[in-house]
Amino acid sequence: MNTETPDPDFALYTRARCAFCFYVVRAIRALGLDVEMRDIAREPEHRHALVAATGRMTVPVLRISHDDGREEWMPESRNIVRYLHKHYS
Secondary structure, three states: OOOOOOOOEEEEEEOOOOHHHHHHHHHHHHHOOOOEEEEOOOOHHHHHHHHHHHOOOOOOEEEEEOOOOOEEEEEOHHHHHHHHHHHHO
16 A cells, blocks of 8 residues: 555445446455445436546446545446555555
């Protein structure tokens, strides 16, 4: 884990019964990370935020909010898991 900068806030945009989402959730749990889960099917405000940011409703997407105000939207389950393991294993 990088100790030079504070950890960002995470939100995972997801949907029930999504195998790719489950893959990311399993990695999050294994790493013991605190990530807010946002179900785009049940919570329209999160679906609208996802589409506004990415132009798509494809999940999973990890929103990374940094302390300096920057936001990153990371799609693709493998990229998300790779990022989490690289920075938080």
